[in-house]
Amino acid sequence: MADNNQQNVDKNELISINRQWLEQKYRELKEREKKIKQLAEECKMIRLEMDPMEKWLVQMEGQGIVDELRASLAEPVPEPVDEAEVLEEETDDSKHLTELKGDPLRNEVVSLLRQAYPGMLYYREILQCLKDMGYQVGGKDPGLNLIAHISTDKRVVRGNKRGMYGLSKSFAQELNPVKGES
Incomplete structure (x- = not known):
């Protein structure tokens, strides 16, 4: 009998520990997704600010000027394919x-x-x-x-x-x- 009780306690304790771990991971995931959304929104706002000037420069000097600006930065600026677009693709809008x-x-x-x-x-x-x-x-x-x-x-x-x-x-x-x- 003692072995069955010990196994049940161990099993229940293991379930409890794993449940707590999983709940913590859900909280971490939710927090990080929230940060991604916030950063994506900030990136979107920056791109909206940049867009008119970029279009104007392209009209005045051609696409090369934008490419030169990106190349002159220490780290290359990624194309607008980022977490913001990934999140947008998951919304209902992209399905339509x-x-x-x-x-x-x-x-x-x-x-x-x-x-x-x-x-x-x-x-x-x-x-x-x-x-x-x-x-x-x-x-x-x-x-x-x-x-x-x-x-x-x-x-x-x-x-x-x-x-x-x-x-x-x-x-x-x-x-x-x-x-x-x-």
């Missing part, structure tokens, strides 16, 4: 995005490039515009997928700066023929 591919994707990109013409857009900017419109580009690396889709489209040309895309002059002229050229 429509995935674009093939001709519908190319047509939406051309539509965006028409609005920017004669300027060009950086591919990440195109991705963000598509996301704002309720679309997403699927795959492990949506940016590379986007580039793969639009690089074969005759209506789209690559800019002088890496990652920049715009409308081809011939396609733009088809859309808006110069007066007197009929």
Whole structure:
């Protein structure tokens, strides 16, 4: 009998210890997730502050200036793929995005490039515009997928700066023929 009682005590004690350990880990996890959300929100605010100046500099000097600024820092600045985006992807919003591919994707990109013409857009900017419109580009690396889709489209040309895309002059002229050229 003593052995059964000893086993029950040991088992109950073990359950209690493991339960306490697990509860502590849940508290730690919750605390860290809270910190991640807070940091992600702070990063989002900083990016919102930086965005207008970055766009202005890109218009004035091209995408290269932003790349140079990032490269000049002691530690490279990571692309905006961070905990904030991971948390956003887990929200219901990302489940409601429509995935674009093939001709519908190319047509939406051309539509965006028409609005920017004669300027060009950086591919990440195109991705963000598509996301704002309720679309997403699927795959492990949506940016590379986007580039793969639009690089074969005759209506789209690559800019002088890496990652920049715009409308081809011939396609733009088809859309808006110069007066007197009929």
